[in-house]
Each structure stands twice: as structure tokens, then as C-alpha cells.
Amino acid sequence: MTLDVPQTVLDALTDVDMPRLAPVDPAAETLSLSGFDVPVYRAGCVVIGSGAAGLRAAVEAKRRGNHVVIVSQSAWGGTSACSGSDKQTLHTANTADRGDDFKAMARAIRAGGAMDEDTAYVEAVGSARMMASLQFIGLPLPQDAYGGTLRYQTDHDEVGRATSCGPRTSRLMVQVLAREALQLAIPFFNQTTGLRLLTEGSGDRRHIVGLLATRAAERSPNNPYGFALFACGAVVLAAGGPGELYRDSVYPNGCFGALGLALQAGLILTNLTESQFGIGTRREGFPWNLSGTYVQALPHIYALDTEGREHHFLADYYRTTQEMASNIFRKGYQWPFHAERMLDFGSSLIDLAIVRENALGRRVLMDFNRNPLPVPGDLPFDLGRLDDDVRAYLGTAGATQASPIERLRHMNPLAIELYRRYKFDIAEDPLEFAVNNQHMNGGVMVDIWGRSTLSGCYAVGEAAGTHGVTRPGGAALNAGQVFGTRAAEHLDATGWARQPAAHDLAASGGAALEQCLAVLRPESPLDVKTLRTDIQARMSDSAGLICRADEVAAALEEAHRLNTAIRENGIAYDRPAEIGRVLQWHQMALASEAVLTALDHFIRNGGGSRGARAICDPQGALTPHTRSGPLEAFRFRAEEDAHRGEQILVFHDGTRLHVATRPNRRFDEAAKPFFERDWPAWLTGALFDVERKKGVDIKSC
Structure with a gap:
């Protein structure tokens, strides 16, 4: 029997209106930097991005009494709010039928390899809490008459852990979380583009102190570029994936992500070889x-x-x-x-x-x-x-x-x-x-609390490299919610965001502004249109789902030459209002070289075909066939099992990119918690490992 769904129901699940944003108060102070009068805003934590993951981090941090602001290039304009599929999937522990086993779910999440085992377990355990909290604030996940969530099978999922509100699932998630954020009176700086993370200290003591951004609302005769400074004790990178990296892309227009911003700040990135097409x-x-x-x-x-x-x-x-x-x-x-x-x-x-x-x-x-x-x-x-x-x-x-x-x-x-x-x-x-290119599975390397390798900087959602080679469809939406919550919990434990930061940003802000001005050169032969065409064509043609060793190596050389040319000549622009986009394409050029660096390293070291990419090689062991015979031009390498146990890391030292590998972090499935033994770690906050005494050894990376 066909059930006719009323038009009002169809409308509610496809036309998902977003709440109106409240205006923010003007800055109470101004710094004079390089001839610009730059407004300074002060916060405990700045969340960069207004998608589902960023909103979750902001809401959870604010609920715990922290001072939080959100900055967004375009509110409700990212992948969470604008992307989807037939019935966009949310992948969580199966609460219907026979229930679920978190360890089995974690094994399914990490099954493709190159994923930290503890991360997979965190996502599995956190999924039940995440789904319940979304339902609590109004996400209309479908249920049966007994209260069980309706489920179906999705890609890389053999159990049937998927559920959906329809084609606009992630937009509905953004809607309910945005309403919660506004109810909590979290300031929302729209039309604000992050340009540089501000840090102080060196080595292990280097930490976040703020963000240099550009805002349309700040443009004035004494600040034609609309520069703005945000002083803060912590930053959460939640700006999504690098949608503009490929010509053949299903991302909404204008999605630049945070990879370039992270590289410029010296963060370690991981799994940049892994995408979805x-x-x-x-x-x-x-x-x-x-x-x-x-x-x-x-x-x-x-x-x-x-x-x-x-x-x-x-x-x-x-x-x-x-x-x-x-x-x-x-x-x-x-x-x-x-x-x-x-x-x-x-x-x-x-x-x-x-x-x-x-x-x-x-x-x-x-x-x-x-x-x-x-x-x-x-x-x-x-x-x-x-x-x-x-x-x-x-x-x-x-x-x-x-x-x-x-x-x-x-x-x-x-x-x-x-x-x-x-x-x-x-x-x-x-x-x-x-x-089309659809998702970046790699990103900023983080630990089980969403911490990056820079103190005070977290990454959640598609900005974080928490996924391995494959993942069940909808696991990304789950991961963003789980790690948005985890990052907020850890941030609260540190105390860094209890009050607006009091840092003096004259030195770090001035240095960042000068770095941006060095790129902005009206006379440069390079412009945004040239960069976009160059980067997107190279990535789609040489680093898409079909890759060949010589083409990837040549593409890497071209990407390196482009970044060298940018350092020498800068990027041209016509109007001051364009500088945000110019500097985003500078970040995208760096992100492109980083992806190609990782991919070239993988191929040169015998990397085979896995997940999103076929590494074509005349000496490869595998050949696709058609009804007419083999497609020898697409003969490809088999996957090397050893590579499933490690991740490729890329970082930028301010001059050049470096590449390394590390083994996946392990999770001991045999270990069992014990209440009296483990409760003190919760009571004292020791489990948050604020001083980073365990986990990733940054120096070894």
C-alpha cells in the first residue's frame, strides 16, 4: 500500500527555515596596526563555523558556563545546512530490535583502516547520547509505535544502523542546534572569515591567543579591508571540508574549510589521502x-x-x-x-x-x-x-x-x-x-577529546581527521556531534574559556596582519579566477578517484610552483571587499599542495587502491572487466594491508611541507572499567589529561 504523505509534511521536511540572527554589540576597543584601526572582540572561546558540529561545540561549551562566540563566513551556507541526499543519513548505535554492541560498532566504523581505534570507540559510545540529545531539542527522527528508531542499511554498514529525517537531516540538525544557541544568547558574528590563528610561545608551550578575521561590517575608511581581531583562550575549528578543492564537486559553492588555516598555524594534518567521491x-x-x-x-x-x-x-x-x-x-x-x-x-x-x-x-x-x-x-x-x-x-x-x-x-x-x-x-x-568529490575523510589530527597539536585549538566535524579510509554513511554527522560535545567537555575542564581573554594582541595580531598584507598585491599576475581554475582542474584531473603515479607527482610539482609564485608575487584583487576570498584561495593553494604531498608519499611508498581512489599502474594486480573484456588502461594496484595500520601526517613549518607517518592509536577491547577505581579520575578531572601527559607524542610526529 502506498501512503500518501500530506503536502504540509513534505514542506516541513524540505523547506527548513533557519532562525534570524541577533545583532552583535560593536567592539569596545580598537588597535592601530599597520595603519589600520582594527576592532578587538574578546571571548573565552571562538568557534569557527556554523554547521552542526560547530553549533554543538558552542552550545555544549556555553551550557557549562563558558564564554563562547561563533564566527561564520556565511550562516547556514555550509555543507550541514545545504547538502544532503535522498534520505540523508545519521549513523548511530541501533536502539531498535536487539540493540547494539559498542565494540562491534567501533570495529565497523574503523573497518577500512587508517583510523584510530580509540576514536572509533568514542564515536560508537557517544552516538546514543548524541542522538538522544538531538531528539530532546527537537530533531524529528522517525520511530515505530514502540519508540524504537526506524533504521535502514547504508554504505559500509552491514547491520542497519542508519536513520534519517529525510533529505534535509543535517539542515534540521543545524536548525534545532541554532535555536538552542540563540536561546543561550551565544553571540554570532556572521559574514566573518577567519584569516590567521594567533599564537604565542614556542614548542610545546605554543598556544592559541586569538584570531585575525575580516568582517564586512567592520569596513571603514580607516579599515577598508574590514580586519577584526578576536582575543580568546581557545578556538574550535568547525569550518567543514575543502569543497572548493575540486572542480567536480557536490559541495555548495564557497566551502573552503579550515585545512589551509590549520596548515598556516603549524597544525599536523592526517589522512589527507582519504576522500569520498x-x-x-x-x-x-x-x-x-x-x-x-x-x-x-x-x-x-x-x-x-x-x-x-x-x-x-x-x-x-x-x-x-x-x-x-x-x-x-x-x-x-x-x-x-x-x-x-x-x-x-x-x-x-x-x-x-x-x-x-x-x-x-x-x-x-x-x-x-x-x-x-x-x-x-x-x-x-x-x-x-x-x-x-x-x-x-x-x-x-x-x-x-x-x-x-x-x-x-x-x-x-x-x-x-x-x-x-x-x-x-x-x-x-x-x-x-x-x-563528484563529496567529503574529506582526513583533516586536523586530534586526540579523543578533539584536541589538535596546538594547545587551545580543537577541531570537530569535517575539519577533523577522525575518519579512516572508509566509514559507514552518516558516521560523519555522528562524529561531529560526538566530538563537538567532547571538545566542549575538555575545554570546560581546562578553564581557558571561563572569561573573555585579556591577551594583548598587538604583537601577534600585527604580525598576522602583515602576513596577510604581504599576499595582497594588486599588481600580481595571479588572481582568484586563475587560482580557482588552476587548483580545481589539477585536483579533479590528477587527484580524483582515478590516480596515476606520474600524474600525481607532476601535479605536486605544479602545486608547489604555484605556492612559490604566491610567496613571490602575492595575489591580485580589484576591491578591498575581495580580500577575504583572496586569502581563502591562498589557503586553498596550500591545502592542495598538502593533499598532493600526502598522496604522492603514499603512492611512492607502494600505496595501493583503497577507499576513494584507484591507483592505476601497468604493473598492478587488479583489472576491472567489462562484457567486452579487461580495461587494461585502468589496471590498478591492490591495497597493502600494512598501510591500514598507519596514518600519513602532513604539517607546514612556515616555509615548506613535511610528511611523516604514525601507527593508529589502539583500543584495548579486553580492558574493563571499574567504578571505585575509575571514579576519582572523573571527580578530579584527571581523565581530561589537560597537561597532555598521554596520547599523541607531538615531537615524534
């Missing part, structure tokens, strides 16, 4: 992931050449109609590209086929008004002739309607409604899509 609509229109029911509805996928001729290209790859259709379906819960799934006619052969079609200059589309066409010489498409797992799923879902659009409307009417909100009706017209 998958099918979605392009960012030039309405960027959206096409996972879940979009492909489980089994639309016809085809290509159009420049003369408008259709090509049933998937029929060149799969041997039977049943095999082709079943793998289209599997893209629903095997959404990210995975090198090994190109083998044995698996679901990632579809991603490779799409990339090849786009390389020929063809557009790829899915048509929800046509069932998949047959493979030549084979029987036509039939719901009764599908692989057992596919047929069972559709049967249980009751999705046995005659056409893809009817099956999609039955399984998930929100998926149709969402595109209508953006003036595209997939019930009427075919939908163009491609394989």
Missing part, C-alpha cells in the same frame, strides 16, 4: 548526492553526445540486464566509489563508466520515466529478474510499481519534492549528474 548533481545547478532511493528506484541511465544522440553506455560494461540493474540499485547503499567494487562487475564499475563518458564530452543523465533498457542480446528489464538481495529489498519496501518514478514516489516522495523546490521536476525531465 560519488554520483550527484553538479554544483552549477543544485548540488545533491544521488544515493539511496534515487538509484534504488532503478531509473534508466544513459549518456548524450554533443549531437544529442543517446548512448546506453552501461550496456557496454555489464553482461546481463539483471546484473546491470542490480548494480544500479546497489549504488543506493554502496554510494561512494570504492576501487575494489570495480571488480567482478560490481557497483563502482558504474562510477568508472560515468567518468569515461564525461571524458568523451558526453552528458550523463538518469530518467525516472523509463526502466533500464536491456543489455543487447539479453532479456528486457523485469522486476522479477533481479539479484536476490535487490528483489527482496524492493519486495519488502512494496516498491513493485511499473515505473521508476512510481517506485520513487512510493519509497520516498521527499526525494522528488526536494528537486521541485529547486525548480527541477524529476517526474517530468531526466536529471543530469556526474561523479
